[in-house]
Amino acid sequence: MSSETEKVANQNLQDRIAIDQSVRLPVLFFFTSGAVWLLLACALGFLSALKMRNPGLWDDCFALTYGRLYPAHLNALIYGWAMQAGMGTMIWLMARLSRAQLRAQTTVIVAGHVWNVAVFLGILAIFFTGGTSVVWLDFPSWLWPMMALCYFFITIWVVVLYGSRREKEGYISQHYLIGAAFWFPWIYITANLIIFHFKGSAVMSAGVDTWYVSNLTFFWFTPIALAVAYYIIPKITGRPIYSYSLASFGFWTLAIVAGWMGFQRYIGGPFPAWMPAMGGTACILLLLVVITTGVNHYQTLKGKFNLVTYSPSLRFTVFGTVMFTGLGLMTAMSSYFTFGKYLQFSHAVAGMDILAVYGFFSMTMFGAIYFIVPRITGCEWPSAGMIRFHFWFSAYGIISLVAFQVVAGYFQGYDINQWSKDFMVSVNITKGHIVARAVAWLLILSANLTFAWQLLLMFAGKGRRSQGATLIHSKPGAALTSDEAAAGLAKGGAKA
Amino acid sequence: MKKDCCSKLYLGLAAAFGLPWLLLIVVPYVKLSALEPVSYPEDMKAPDGSTVYPGPRAGEVSLGAKVYAREGCNYCHSQMIRPTYAGADLWRPGWAGPETDRESPKRETRPADYLGETYAFLGYQRIGQDLSNVGYRIADRDSLHQHLYNPRSVSPDSIMPAYKHLYKEVYPDGDVSGDPKIVPTGEAEALVDYLLSLKKDAPLPDKAGAAAGEADEANPQS
Numbered sequence: 001m002s003s004e005t006e007k008v009a010n011q012n013l014q015d016r017i018a019i020d021q022s023v024r025l026p027v028l029f030f031f032t033s034g035a036v037w038l039l040l041a042c043a044l045g046f047l048s049a050l051k052m053r054n055p056g057l058w059d060d061c062f063a064l065t066y067g068r069l070y071p072a073h074l075n076a077l078i079y080g081w082a083m084q085a086g087m088g089t090m091i092w093l094m095a096r097l098s099r100a101q102l103r104a105q106t107t108v109i110v111a112g113h114v115w116n117v118a119v120f121l122g123i124l125a126i127f128f129t130g131g132t133s134v135v136w137l138d139f140p141s142w143l144w145p146m147m148a149l150c151y152f153f154i155t156i157w158v159v160v161l162y163g164s165r166r167e168k169e170g171y172i173s174q175h176y177l178i179g180a181a182f183w184f185p186w187i188y189i190t191a192n193l194i195i196f197h198f199k200g201s202a203v204m205s206a207g208v209d210t211w212y213v214s215n216l217t218f219f220w221f222t223p224i225a226l227a228v229a230y231y232i233i234p235k236i237t238g239r240p241i242y243s244y245s246l247a248s249f250g251f252w253t254l255a256i257v258a259g260w261m262g263f264q265r266y267i268g269g270p271f272p273a274w275m276p277a278m279g280g281t282a283c284i285l286l287l288l289v290v291i292t293t294g295v296n297h298y299q300t301l302k303g304k305f306n307l308v309t310y311s312p313s314l315r316f317t318v319f320g321t322v323m324f325t326g327l328g329l330m331t332a333m334s335s336y337f338t339f340g341k342y343l344q345f346s347h348a349v350a351g352m353d354i355l356a357v358y359g360f361f362s363m364t365m366f367g368a369i370y371f372i373v374p375r376i377t378g379c380e381w382p383s384a385g386m387i388r389f390h391f392w393f394s395a396y397g398i399i400s401l402v403a404f405q406v407v408a409g410y411f412q413g414y415d416i417n418q419w420s421k422d423f424m425v426s427v428n429i430t431k432g433h434i435v436a437r438a439v440a441w442l443l444i445l446s447a448n449l450t451f452a453w454q455l456l457l458m459f460a461g462k463g464r465r466s467q468g469a470t471l472i473h474s475k476p477g478a479a480l481t482s483d484e485a486a487a488g489l490a491k492g493g494a495k496a
Numbered sequence: 497m498k499k500d501c502c503s504k505l506y507l508g509l510a511a512a513f514g515l516p517w518l519l520l521i522v523v524p525y526v527k528l529s530a531l532e533p534v535s536y537p538e539d540m541k542a543p544d545g546s547t548v549y550p551g552p553r554a555g556e557v558s559l560g561a562k563v564y565a566r567e568g569c570n571y572c573h574s575q576m577i578r579p580t581y582a583g584a585d586l587w588r589p590g591w592a593g594p595e596t597d598r599e600s601p602k603r604e605t606r607p608a609d610y611l612g613e614t615y616a617f618l619g620y621q622r623i624g625q626d627l628s629n630v631g632y633r634i635a636d637r638d639s640l641h642q643h644l645y646n647p648r649s650v651s652p653d654s655i656m657p658a659y660k661h662l663y664k665e666v667y668p669d670g671d672v673s674g675d676p677k678i679v680p681t682g683e684a685e686a687l688v689d690y691l692l693s694l695k696k697d698a699p700l701p702d703k704a705g706a707a708a709g710e711a712d713e714a715n716p717q718s
Binding site: 051055060065132135170179182183186190194198200204205208219252255256260269275337340344345347349350416420424426 | 506515517524525526564567576584587589607611612614616624648654656658660661
């Protein structure tokens with residue numbers, strides 16, 4: 001190697017370290033506080049399922065009814081964990097891809113703290129003064145401007161980082177991140193204004209809520225998770241993205257299609273019929289995104305699938321992308337009359353929401369976190385065994401949870417649609433499945449206990465001091481000592 | 497150059513999202529917000545005697561709706577009757593109208609049925625029954641209070657939580673040794689008012705009838 005290229009490589013490494021240092025504190029803050037909320041959310045998921053199965057539990061406590069436990073669980077999962085994990089990942093990934101340093105650590109950290117305070121107040125309010133019953137927007141309505149401001153002060157830096165990028169073209173992952181950063185405030189402000197502040201149509205408020213749920217899933221969770229997948233998969237396999245034009249097609253298809261989704265939840269609802277129909281059509285068109293993304297990742301990975309045995313980042317990310325395919329198929333299926341009329345208003349709806357937030361988004365975020373945290377803390381994950389535990393209990397937990405919810409939902413919806421059957425038939429038939437739901441949350445909770453523990457150790461600088469990354473199974477030969485080893489190739493990889 | 501490329505991306509993002517935002521949310525919101533109660537034609541009336549559709553609702557319904565929201569009822573109960581192409585809601589006894597009346601035609605819920613509410617609780621899941629027309633299914637206030645206070649005393653298999661915190665224990669004559677009397681709070685009464693007011697099956701002012709009515713007005717000789 002000539003001294004010239006060595007110098008450039010060395011300079012690149014120095015740059016990268018400086019960038020990682022600049023985002024270290026905010027990113028770690030989001031990940032660790034997110035992980036704590038995740039534990040709470042899993043515990044509440046377990047408790048709400050338990051309460052549903054044994055409705056007599058805690059009968060005298062007004063704060064522990066299902067109608068409060070369940071929204072508290074959902075909102076802790078979404079605003080406490082998922083959005084914080086997403087924002088942390090956004091900042092790191094954007095800084096890395098733009099090769100620019102974050103200049104506003106303090107602002108981001110302060111906004112992050114305020115965000116956490118807001119979530120805390122929101123959860124307290126759901127328990128003690130009651131939520132709004134608006135799905136995914138259960139916090140009292142005076143909290144949202146605070147959260148919107150925090151979001152602005154955090155993600156504006158994602159936009160600034162993108163503005164100072166060195167490659168003009170921009171990577172596909174950057175497009176996804178910018179999309180997420182840019183769309184969310186628009187969606188969030190529209191939804192909150194219409195639902196809580198404008199005195200117009202009551203049915204449209206409910207419609208806007210289901211549109212909000214769909215948009216948060218497909219205009220925020222999805223782009224961030226796909227940005228991670230388009231970064232991690234080429235990076236770890238050391239290959240360029242199979243087809244950049246396919247990736248670009250997927251991105252723009254998602255952008256055009258996803259905003260029309262949402263009303264299919266209310267097929268047959270009190271809306272002009274074209275609105276749910278449009279939603280259903282968009283859900284089916286979303287399959288284009290699912291298929292092109294799936295094919296792209298598959299082709300990039302082809303012949304290198306054995307890497308999921310070793311790399312935790314790749315294993316979680318690939319699991320997440322597979323779940324995205326599942327989510328796309330199920331969303332399309334449930335917006336189709338034949339299944340839709342049974343799945344609508346059933347346990348399957350809740351199952352699909354959890355599939356989106358945990359199976360797809362969170363699992364992909366774990367992939368990102370296993371990749372990012374060693375780079376910003378300078379130490380490696382303490383225990384491969386714990387990563388294995390985290391993966392298998394999470395994967396097993398979420399798959400069984402979703403499977404039980406969907407099967408229970410189908411039975412439930414089928415029985416409700418047999419109009420001559422007593423309604424209680426549909427209640428009794430799902431009781432066993434609710435037990436499974438409780439057990440699944442316990443599995444996921446235990447998985448995330450190990451995750452949070454490892455993350456705290458890393459945060460405290462108590463990780464392994466090692467040259468090589470922590471691999472799930474040690475690899476024969478020395479081919480992949482570190483994810484970074486593939487970096488040279490992957491740098492070209494994530495690009496056009 | 498760099499700026500060009502950048503603003504093109506943002507323009508694309510804004511256009512892709514702006515179109516559904518405008519056409520699916522803003523325009524329908526403005527249009528549906530313009531809905532107002534309509535008078536029935538002269539020869540028509542709602543079963544409760546109201547001359548407008550939807551008719552006024554009695555009691556503390558807006559406080560009741562707040563309690564309904566606060567307790568998270570919306571997570572397990574829908575308030576939306578689907579037409580036949582989307583499910584069998586219309587046939588299920590008591591869901592689309594009075595349970596005793598199996599003969600007269602039933603209809604799905606329409607946007608105007610929710611006029612006067614601040615938020616339409618269309619629902620998330622149907623863990624419990626649909627409540628669009630629950631007002632017909634409740635025999636009297638006391639039985640509903642009984643159901644809210646202890647659901648399993650009314651329906652043994654029910655998985656509905658008890659809402660004991662909406663009730664007070666009162667000892668008659670200050671005798672603490674005896675059995676307390678369970679008395680509903682104002683919030684429980686409001687919730688019951690709200691639930692009793694849920695009757696979303698009022699006959700629609702017939703379009704042909706309304707048109708005929710207008711014609712009559714225009715030309716009283718005819």
